[in-house]
Amino acid sequence: xxxxxxxxxxxxxxxxxxxxxxxxxxxxxxxxxxxxxxxxxxxxxxxxxxxxxxxxxxxxxxxxxxxxxxxxxxxxxxxxxxxxxxxxxxxxxxxxxxxxxxxxxxxxxxxxxxxxxxxxxxxxxxxxxxxxxxxxxxxxxxxxxxxxxxxxxxxxxxxxxxxxxxxxxxxxxxxxxxxxxxxxxxxxxxxxxxxxxxxxxxxxxxxxxxxxxxxxxxxxxxxxxxxxxxxxxxxxxxxxxxxxxxxxxxxxxxxxxxxxxxxxxxxxxxxxxxxxxxxxxxxxxxxxxxxxxxxxxxxxxxxxxxxxxxxxxxxxxxxxxxxxxxxxxxxxxxxxxxxxxxxxxxxxxxxxxxxxxxxxxxxxxxxxxxxxxxxxxxxxxxxxxxxxxxxxxxxxxxxxxxxxxxxxxxxxxxxxxxxxx
Numbered sequence: 402x403x404x405x406x407x408x409x410x411x412x413x414x415x416x417x418x419x420x421x422x423x424x425x426x427x428x429x430x431x432x433x434x435x436x437x438x439x440x441x442x443x444x445x446x447x448x449x450x451x452x453x454x455x456x457x458x459x460x461x462x463x464x465x466x467x468x469x470x471x472x473x474x475x476x477x478x479x480x481x482x483x484x485x486x487x488x489x490x491x492x493x494x495x496x497x498x499x500x501x502x503x504x505x506x507x508x509x510x511x512x513x514x515x516x517x518x519x520x521x522x523x524x525x526x527x528x529x530x531x532x533x534x535x536x537x538x539x540x541x542x543x544x545x546x547x548x549x550x551x552x553x554x555x556x557x558x559x560x561x562x563x564x565x566x567x568x569x570x571x572x573x574x575x576x577x578x579x580x581x582x583x584x585x586x587x588x589x590x591x592x593x594x595x596x597x598x599x600x601x602x603x604x605x606x607x608x609x610x611x612x613x614x615x616x617x618x619x620x621x622x623x624x625x626x627x628x629x630x631x632x633x634x635x636x637x638x639x640x641x642x643x644x645x646x647x648x649x650x651x652x653x654x655x656x657x658x659x660x661x662x663x664x665x666x667x668x669x670x671x672x673x674x675x676x677x678x679x680x681x682x683x684x685x686x687x688x689x690x691x692x693x694x695x696x697x698x699x700x701x702x703x704x705x706x707x708x709x710x711x712x713x714x715x716x717x718x719x720x721x722x723x724x725x726x727x728x729x730x731x732x733x734x735x736x737x738x739x740x741x742x743x744x745x746x747x748x749x750x751x752x753x754x755x756x757x758x759x760x761x762x763x764x765x766x767x768x769x770x771x772x773x774x775x776x777x778x779x780x781x782x783x784x785x786x787x788x789x790x791x792x793x794x795x796x797x798x799x800x801x802x803x804x805x806x807x808x809x810x811x812x813x814x815x816x817x818x819x820x821x822x
Contacts, residue, residue: 403429403526404819405812406546406556408533410437411573412801413787413808414562415516420478420812421560422523426819428812429554430525431546433532433572438513440564440571444801445501449509452483452805453798455500464803465654466594466762466793471803473772478809480802490515501798536561536580542781543584557822558782558815560775562808565761565788566591577789578765585779587766589791593758594654595800597645600749601667604714610639613710619676620648622655623669631655634676643749644670651795653752654762660751672745674707683739691735695728702727707742715741760800764791774814775807782818786811 405421407414410432422428430437441449453460460480461468484494484502492515493505504511520527532549536559545555561580564573578588604610614636621632637646652670659668675683690702700723703712716723719737755761765785769778777783786807794800 402555402557403427404556405429405558405560405815406431406554407560407562407812408432408546408577409562409564409572409787409789410434410527410529411440411562411564411571411787411804412438413564413804413811414560415441415520416805416808417560417562417784417786417812417815418520418525419516419523420809421816422520422525422812424813424816426558426812426816428523428525429528429556430520431528431531431533431548431554433530433576435529437517437527437529440568440573441513441516441801442509443568443571444509445503445798447509448503448507449512450501450503450798450801451487451494451512452480452502452802453500454480454484454496454502459500460799460802463797463799464792464794467767467791468794470767470772470792471806474775474803474806474810477773477813478806482809483802483805487512487515490519499797533576533580535583536783538584538780538783543783556782557819558784560784560786560811560815561789562785562787562811563789565764566755567593567758567761567788569756573761573788577785581765581785581789584777584783586769586777589763589766591755591761591763592654592657593752593755593760594657594762594793595650595760595796596653596752596755596758597640598643598649598653598656598670598749599751599753600643600747602747604718605639605641605643605747608641609714610710611641612639613708614638614646615672615674615708615711617676618648619673620644620652621671621673622652622659623671624659625663625665625668627669630659637672642753644747647796650759653758654793656749657752657762667748667750670747670749672747674711674742674745680739680743683742684736687735687739688732691727691730695726697727698724699727699730700724703738759796760793761788762791762793764789767791773810775811776814776818782815782822784811784815
């Protein structure tokens with residue numbers, strides 16, 4: 402009999418195995434895929450953003466899905482512990498914008514290989530291509546793991562680290578939810594987060610701005626009555642189906658929730674190309690350009706003011722003759738251009754599917770989990786960690802921090818519990 406069986410070889414499962422084995426447990430790690438760490442290998446654009454170095458309050462603020470729950474697992478294993486852990490294993494890390502931590506060599510494979518080496522050094526038994534049918538429980542505890550081939554694996558403790566339903570080609574296809582429900586757990590509604598946003602706007606369908614990137618903008622989601630729900634700053638890109646890029650991904654869960662809450666086919670969003678300047682300051686800036694070179698055409702005068710494709714689209718949208726000399730352009734027109742750059746509106750209709758999302762919202766209800774140990778409040782010896790839980794963060798190292806932190810906390814606790822059985 403194993404002390405601890407970990408199901409799922411993603412970041413949470415690997416760290417759970419390390420947490421359990423380093424605290425003296427005899428650990429078996431099973432995964433249905435042919436190799437471990439598949440999602441890790443493609444994370445951060447193949448560079449693997451291992452954690453985020455932001456202070457605790459910033460970390461929690463960037464985990465919109467039940468971030469407060471993370472105070473406890475962070476007290477066991479936090480972002481600084483993750484950094485020390487990897488550096489202790491010989492991976493030099495560097496800090497990039499917004500606290501994101503990457504390996505100096507920019508290779509996710511290094512992170513995966515190092516984790517796997519550590520798992521093996523600790524004597525964890527690994528079984529890949531091993532699919533789990535279900536978990537078996539007694540009245541009050543978990544007893545064994547039943548494989549699809551009929552083999553039964555008894556264990557003192559079982560850690561479910563099967564991930565959500567996002568990026569299914571890496572193996573996260575929602576396997577853990579029915580096992581949790583069988584134990585009496587509630588699965589909160591699943592929805593896509595960190596996912597590109599869709600729009601039925603004619604200009605999107607016409608691909609007028611497809612491929613245009615906007616840097617350092619602000620993106621705001623409004624409710625149907627025009628009240629602001631959330632604003633995120635960063636970069637974005639227009640696509641053939643809507644908008645994507647970091648700022649759009651961060652807004653996506655709010656779009657999903659608003660469409661559902663207000664039961665409406667679309668909601669308004671706005672892009673502010675100049676978040677550091679007021680509309681009035683922008684208007685004065687345009688006016689100054691016009692006065693400086695009155696003979697220059699509107700189009701030539703505004704070269705470099707904003708991305709050219711955006712401006713050309715704007716002239717068309719506002720039905721402006723861009724060849725007119727600046728001196729003949731009315732104050733109202735300059736105001737309209739300034740306003741359009743500060744409040745570029747786009748009606749959005751939804752997001753891509755949960756399978757296309759980077760992260761799954763919803764999952765095993767955290768109300769039924771002991772926060773410091775990740776132990777089930779329903780069955781003795783049952784633990785959960787990572788994205789199978791109803792916890793999610795923004796992209797930028799926050800999700801993986803939750804995975805590593807809850808994984809390590811679950812492994813440590815499961816080992817301590819198994820030692821007393």
